[in-house]
Amino acid sequence: MIKVLLFAHLQEKIGKDQLELEIIQSTVAELKNKLKNQFQLYELNSVMTAINEEYAMDEDIVKSGDTVAFIPPVSGG
Amino acid sequence: MIKVLLFAHLQEKIGKDQLELEIIQSTVAELKNKLKNQFQLYELNSVMTAINEEYAMDEDIVKSGDTVAFIPPVSGG
């Protein structure tokens, strides 16, 4: 199981601040695509991704037990 | 190994904000006594203790791999 934390407008879009996905292993890019298709989360095109609090790239591997955070840059000030 | 987080004046007393102790298993009370003897941390008489972010009592067991936080109540405002 992979835990996904959603921040800012990603939350509002799907009505939850976290998800638990029954996935054994995936790349960050695959995970994003899955969520884009399932929830129309186009915002995932421009987010920062962390795996277990470490900056991650699209080709990095996410495994069961990991926590992935999708952090959309917010611009207000 | 047990990770110990120290807040507020506990830090200043021993000059570190965290410790790593080579302990397999211990009660909270034993752990406090060990630190009291080793660092003269009398302040441990009136702290809150958390094991892995859960409130803990003196008789609770800490095991290798756990994170223990000692939280002295601070009074300023």
Added chain:
Amino acid sequence: MSERYSRQVLFQPIGTNGQQRICNKHVLIVGCGALGSSNAENLVRAGVGKLTLVDRDYVELSNLQRQQLYTEKDVCDQVPKANAAKKRLQEINSEVEIMPHVLDATPISLKPLLADIDLVIDATDNFETRFMLNDLMQKHRIPWIFGSCVGSTGMSYTVLPNETPCLQCLLDTIPVSGATCDSVGIISPAVQMVVAHQTTEALKLLIDDMEALRTKLVTFDLWHNHYHTMNVNRAKKTDCPTCGNNPTYPNLNEEASSKTEVLCGRNTVQIRIPQKMNLEELASRLQNIAPIKHNDFLLSIEYKSYRLVFFYDGRTLIHGTNSIEKAKSIYNQLAG
């Protein structure tokens, strides 16, 4: 709805209904120091209906480094904090009804102020008052939000009468060695961080968004980059004297609470707390502040123009003043 609150109404969990609720609520803030002034500014900007402020002090120069709302002129004029706060708050938002009270927070002084209070914010600087608030709010069934800070650290926790563990569940006895801003200093971001948590929980409570409440106790250290939350559900005690099955509210008891008296002709005030004191702890914390003397019977310290003598039985003598207010203030600075 006023354009003034438009950005808060746009925030989806609040909306127009939430804003209407906020505008109809009455909040009591106990203490108008660093936490109190900042909490007050947030709630007034957010448009709370009524705000009651309680504080016994006046503005001093050393407050300006971290106490929002106050200016150099308030220091010159020695304005009581509650009054100085009201003046600035009304310039910020004239729609909010603000009632300042310059008084020592005690069960007797607070009781008449509680009639229509929806929420209490703890912005006191000592645990004796917090334990009294804990009893009083439990008795009157009013939620309150604990907050405290020193150095670069702070903590916050929301107490819901009859639901969550109360302060007495979390801390068996009133801590006598709680570090104070006057002993180990403070930086303003520590204040802001506590207030950010207190105001957020206050807004949730004011709009009745109970699901969103944090429920955990937060502790942080901004300088050392720590942020820690603690689930305290298991701390709730059925035999707690404050929130248990047979509450006795021990901190509302006049006999049990601190007794303070002027010792005539000695230029000295005596304060008595209802517990024994751990003078080893106190000594280890005060030794960097001022010269101390410590023997088997007492701990004495020279501080500013005063000499304080702490006894194991819970008594403290403050030599150098006949003013109870001043003596309490010095006492809280060192042993708060």
Added chain:
Amino acid sequence: MSERYSRQVLFQPIGTNGQQRICNKHVLIVGCGALGSSNAENLVRAGVGKLTLVDRDYVELSNLQRQQLYTEKDVCDQVPKANAAKKRLQEINSEVEIMPHVLDATPISLKPLLADIDLVIDATDNFETRFMLNDLMQKHRIPWIFGSCVGSTGMSYTVLPNETPCLQCLLDTIPVSGATCDSVGIISPAVQMVVAHQTTEALKLLIDDMEALRTKLVTFDLWHNHYHTMNVNRAKKTDCPTCGNNPTYPNLNEEASSKTEVLCGRNTVQIRIPQKMNLEELASRLQNIAPIKHNDFLLSIEYKSYRLVFFYDGRTLIHGTNSIEKAKSIYNQLAG
């Protein structure tokens, strides 16, 4: 050392030496909205030597809900934010030298202000300006502290030229769909929480306590009780156009940066950004704000008295004004 800073001097990592350093430093804050006004108040109370403030706006009623320093009178008088901030800040601390500038932050307008700046605080409300700051600070070797917030969320990160990954390393392109306070609202504690982190890192930098620096990117959501830190060390790119081996500073390039022009006789302003726009994203975010029309070529939206038309090639037309300032402001509210 003044009694004013006594509690800050007592804070052990600062002490007398640290306070002396703070009093000799010069900080530039870009933006005097919510983040800027609160950062400014903290630094002025902390006793920074000089403070330069840059902002192009004036105080409006909808600002008062979260923008510290400003009052109803500032709204009535339509005082520019930088000037209103200076007035209040001097009442708080007359010892600090405060230089307000009412201007649009661009490479050209900022350059003359950088001469003796020790640190820059980002308090802007859009990523176009942040990417420009990122280039400018890298070029001039000045550390800067990114901060942003909307709703109950926010983030902060400190960029040290030649050491840490820069903003361009973390975000390949300027995000066009960054949520803004004008689209999804904001509560004041989110502002305070970002500022608590920015001010703490500022104090560490001002006293040269480099070991204490956070180094991680912080993101939080106060309403949903999340606090997340991210180690970004591996994000540093040797071919980064801003901080890599052969920097080109693409966001200082006049050609590459936004071009804004008034379309004569049409009561319309055109803004062009140097990237293609993702109109699907923008549409999904704006649909709750106002009526939108979306076809294969453009996205249009009715907003207040304006009509905005976004094109995939990066152009936007703002109909209903001939003012570049006004058009930029509306644009940043929606697509900032």
